[in-house]
Structure formats: C-alpha cells, structure tokens
Amino acid sequence: MDRRPVNTLRSSLATPFGPPLLERLQAYWMALGVSDPNLALALSEQTLRRLPDFPEEGEIAARAIIAAGELLDDWLAAALGLPRPSPALTAARAALLSGIVPEWPAALFAPPGAAGIALERLRAAIAEPTPAPSPGSMPAQRIEPLWKRS
C-alpha cells in the first residue's frame, strides 16, 4: 500500500500515460468527493503509479479507474482496520462516498488518531444489510391426496 504523502506537483509524474487519461482520472477522483482539483490530480498521479509500466493496450484507462478505487480501498482498509478484500470494505467505500464524511481526504490522510470522530461516523455509516445468520431447517411437508395409499 502506498501511503506516501501525496505530492500535488504534476511534474512528479513519471509514467508513460498522457494528459487525457490524467484528466479522466482527475474527474473520477472529483466524482469520488475530492473537491480540490490539485489534490485530485495528485491522487491521479499516484493512481497511475500503481499500474504496470507497460499495461495491455485497450483498457488502460478502465484499469486506471479500477486502480483508483483500489487505492481508496487501501486507505479505507488501513484507517478502519478492515480486511482486504472484503464485503465490509466495499460497504465502507459506499459509506464514504455517501457524503457522510465531508472532505474525506482530510480524514483519511490525517495522522493516526487525528480523525477519530470522522472515522467513527464512517464506521457507523457502514451498511449492515442483513443480520448474522441463525439458520433453521424447513422440511417440505407431505401433501398427499386422500386416495393415495401410504
């Protein structure tokens, strides 16, 4: 997991990808709730660093978008102590993107212990769609016509 401080200087980018892709990624980070364009750009650069140097042709941009989500999941997993990958982590991502923690980068990138309240709110907002199972068996009953011999 890459948790180095985010460098907001575009010049630090050292990947073989061009500006259109970077713009798409920046737009995506902003759709994820990053309101600062510079930060979004820096996160885009960091995302691209996760990609292999010579990715397959065709779906490079899509791979980069998925990588952005994975980067977010890495931070979430670390901040909330969740296993990766896990359904809880996907639920945590949903909770984060729901807007429960405004300006979430500040909370996720804060030094440990500095964003306790925000993280508690996030934890509380993680959806719990079903309770823990408590299974029972429901055997199919015999329904036989009166005239059938048993």
Add this chain to the structure above:
Amino acid sequence: MTQPPSSIMGHTLRRVIFFVLVTLTTLIALGLLVSVFQPDGFSPMELLLLLLYTILFAWICISFWTAFMGFWVLLFGRDRWAISRQSPDTSPDPMAAPPRTAILMPIYNEDSERVFAGLRAIHRSLATTGQLDRFDFFILSDTRDPDVWVEEELRWQDMVRALDGKGRIFYRNRPENTSRKSGNLEDFCTRWGGRYRYMIVLDADSIMQGETLVEMVRLMELHPRVALIQTPPVPVNRESLFARILQFASSLYGRMFTAGLNYWQLGESNYWGHNAIIRIQPFLDYCGLPKLPGREPFGGEILSHDFVEAALLRRAGWEVWLAYDLVGSYEEIPPTLIDYAKRDRRWCQGNLQHLRLAFSKGLNALSRLHFLMGVMSYAASPLWLLFLIATGVEAYLQTQQELVYFFGENWQPVWPVSFAVEMTTVLLVTLTMLFLPKLLALLLLLKDRQLRRAYGGMLGATLSVLLETIFSVLTAPVLMLFQTKFVLAILMRKAVGWPPQQRGDHQTGFTEAVLAHGGHTLIGVVAGVLSYLYVPAFFWWFIPVLLGLGLAIPVSMLSSSMALGRRARQWGLFMTPEETESPTVLRDLEDGLRENEPVLPVLRETPSSRFVQVLIDPYVNALHRSLLPEREPPGKRRRHYLEGLIHQLEEEGPNSLSPTQKRELIAEPETLLRLHALFWSRPPAKMML
C-alpha cells in the same frame, strides 16, 4: 396447551348451529325450486338448474349466515371466545427476555417510494409504543426490475440513515425468486428465523399501527398454543370512486363478516397472507411447502400459499385465529375495476389449485372448507354464468311449449298451474340472502353514535349503501365474465402470468377500457337482443345483468375517476372511519409521501434510469456492489455471455437491453465494476450512455 372442555363444547356447538342453518336454508330454497319443476317431471335442463342453484345458494348461505352471526356478535358486544378475550394459557415470566419479532415486508417490483414511506410510518408508530427495540424490520425483495432494485437499495439506506436503523432495518434481494412469495419468506425463515420468536408478515401496501403490532405479540405470548393470528386489514387511502366504494363496503360490511367468521371458525381460522403474526418455530417445522406432483394448474408450485400454511399448522395441532376486533391493520386496494380484475387473475390460479388440496390427507375439516371456499371465490363466476344461460334456455323452451287445455275425453279444461308465487319466493329469498347483510350493517350503526358519524351519518351511510348496491349490481356481471375467462384460461393451461399490480391511483383511459370491456359490452348487446327477441319475459328479469355488461366501459372509466371519488367524499358519500378521522399512522404515511425529503443527496435527484446511475455514480455503484451476495466468480461461458452484453450496451445503449439482461449485468460484482470503470475511462464525447 389444550383448551378447557367447556370451550371445546362451545366451539362445536357454534359450528353445529352454523352448518345446520346453512343446510336448512339451502334445503328450503331448493324445495321451493323443486316444487316448481316437479309437476312435469325433471328435464335434464331442470336437473342442471337444480344442481347449480344448490351449489350457488349454499355458497350465498355461508356468506349470509356468517354475516348474520357477526351482526349478533357486534350487536351484543364482543365475542367471549375471541382470542383477545380469552384468559391467558400461561403467565408470562417477568424475568424472561422479551421476545424478538421480525416485521417482514416481501416486495416484488413495487413502488419503492410508497413501500418505504409505509415502513417509516409503521416504524414511527411503533416508536411511540416504546417497544421499538423488540422489533426488527426486513425488506425482503424479490424485485427483478433493475431500476426498481437500485431504487429500493437507496431508499433502504436512506431509511436506515434517517431513523438510525443500522442493525434493526435490513434489506436483501434474492438472486433467484424461487417459489415467489412463499419462497421469499422461506428464505428468511431458514436464514434468520432462529433469531426471532415471531414474524409479522406484511404486504407491500400494508400499514399497521404500532399498538396493534405490540398487541399481536402480547396475545401470542399469552397463548403458546396459537401459531398464527390474522388481523382483518381494512382497505384505506385510495381516492378513485371505485376504490372508495370498495373501501366503504369492506369497512362497513367487513367488520360484520370478520366477526361472523371468528364466531364459527374460532381457533381453526385461516391465513390471508399478510397483516398476520406467525410463531416461527412451528412455521419452520410444519410449513415447508412441497412441489405438487403433476402439471399446472393443479400440480407444480403451490401458488396461493397462505391457506395451505394455515391448514398445515392446523394439521400439526396448532391454532390459527382471526383477531376480528384488533384495529389498526390496513391495506390498499386496486384503484380501478381493471386493476381489480388483474389482481383476481393473479389469485385465481392459486385458488383453483386448492381444489386438489381440499382432498389431502390429514387435514382438518374446516381447512378443507377453507380450500373449497377459496375455489368457490372464482368458480362461482362460471357457475353463475352457466346458471344464467341455462335459465335463459329453459325459459325459451317453456315458451315453445303449446298449452293444452283439454286432455282425452275430459270436457273440462285443465288450466295451466302458475308457479309465479314459488318462483317469486325463490327470487326473493335469494335476493334477501344477498342484500340483507348490507341492511344489517346499516342497522349496527344505529347502536353507536360515534360509528354513525364516522360513516358520514345515518343519511350519508344509507345513501352510500344504496349507491354501493347499485354499483355492485352493475359491476358483478363484468367481474363474472372476467373471472370466468380466467378460470377457463387456467383450466385450459393458458399462461396466467403474475404481473405486478399497478397499486397507485390512476385513471382508466378510453382505449384501455374498450380493450378490457369491449367483449363484455358485445356479449351484453347480443344477449339482450336474443333474449328480447326470443324470450321477452326473461329479458326484463335479465335487465340488471344486461345493463352491467352494456355499461361496462363507461362504468369502468367513470369509477376510476379520482375527481369523482373526491367529489363523493365532499358530499359525505362512502365515508369510512379512517377517512373521517385519519389514524396517526395513515397521516404519517401521507405526510411522508408528500414531503419525501430523503437524507441521501442521490435520492433528491430523479435520474432517467437508476440502472444507468448504478453504472456511473460511484456511490450508487459501491452501495449496490456491497449489497450483492457473495458468490463464485462466473464460469467461462457466463463470462462470455456477460462480455456480449457489455458490448451491446456500449454499441447500442441501455435501451437495447431487456430488464433481465440489465439485471444480469448489475448482479455480478466484477462486471458491474468493469462497466463503471469503462464509463469513467471514456472522454465525455465518447461516453457510452
């Protein structure tokens, strides 16, 4: 856990009285008709008429005597053997942990806004009782429509956030809707049933007061021999004229009928599928439904599961009660005549299947009767139609007979015997059985000033009963033809789908009305002309039926009008207690629907398609993926298939995909993530959607 002998004897006595009354009345009416036919001997047509009349009259008698007993119960106070009046079987242990109850709302492609507004109103009402923490809510979705599916997830999440319901308000969508509603409930029971002692089953349009829910649990706690308590749901909230007339009729007459049903059915009552509380353990032990051998309509999956579950509980020795005196249980009804018929179409096949189940081993006698009553709810229509046709033919044959006044050497004329008195008596008795319950329901209002006011005063209620009677006379032949068509289609194994009901108020247009009722009108005109030409005497008796059919199109359209419904309300017509003074839970529902202020920002927008939104919006996408059940990654063939759908979506857009294909795309987490990434990876000009 058995009842005291005095109760058992009392219960038996009630049933003996009921069935003796039904049998005697049927025999008397049959005797009158026999006396008309007998002098000339019985022709095959007359024998058919006698048979049909006996079946149909017995059916009316059951209804009449039920209403009559309900009338006495309500006139002289409450039933001492009602489940709410019985002394407890056990004393509750004050040290024991209070039971946990799951409130279940099974849904299938319903209007999510209404579903969740209803649940919120119930939640709020329950909160006022101070016992909210004893209940959990489950939205059990069998929804297949991808747009509705995503909408449900957002509404659920919004409800959880707004009501701080994490860990109390749950949602799941079944990957496959095997065995429809019964399978949906079975899935709940087998996965989470062990957490709860009771479940309260609702329908998508059910509303229940918190106090009622608490009282249902209390009654179950006091009577451990009881497995199920059904409350009588009162229809509410609709504004169309059709629905308001039905709401009025169900409310005014329904209270008498449910009191009457409880009077003779007692602990061997029935389950109507919703607004009922069920003890989960016996339900798990005895209500697993098998697939019936053979083909549809009588074989295959059990469609109308509620009657069967009640019968199975009874077979295992558990009691099933109808708590006729529990108020605060509501439902909504179809807003138009056509929607009403659509609902009938869904129910008809399940009810006809009961014909086979009525003759199953080990069932209680009353369970068999419930099954046969279920069958008769629909089979009565073709039987009435056959009866009308046979009567017309018989009347025609009578007109073809030449009268002979002199026989042999006899010089004195033999005058034909007139049976007008007997025939009129038969008709009057039949009409009395049909319409007297309405009069009895009105009489009950005289007893209670508050109730009288709640129904719009004595004058308003009387006028409403009169108009409702005319309306039911006009619509009965139309429903008869609708139901006859459904029954025949099912018996001929023509597909009867389960289209979701259009539950919200809406008006019937001319085209829809002509398509639905054109055939009825034509039949009415042809039958009218034929009877007028060939059996003029019969024609005049036939007028109510002919009028109903001839006017089907305008009656259906006018009765669907919300403006007329509201106007009738302004005039104080078809008022119900829930309209006169709306209960808090219904007001909360109305407020919730009107205000609709979601917590989630994404719900404040109205996108053209939630399917597209789940592909694009990072939040909606993540929420949806987090709610998908864990499953094995798709196999190679499946991946290829999904790949094809992705290409189709990219090249031809979302409208080129069927709802099933859209659902398949968003039901697989990896595919969904890939689509999301594909969308965001394109420059805006090349975006696929």
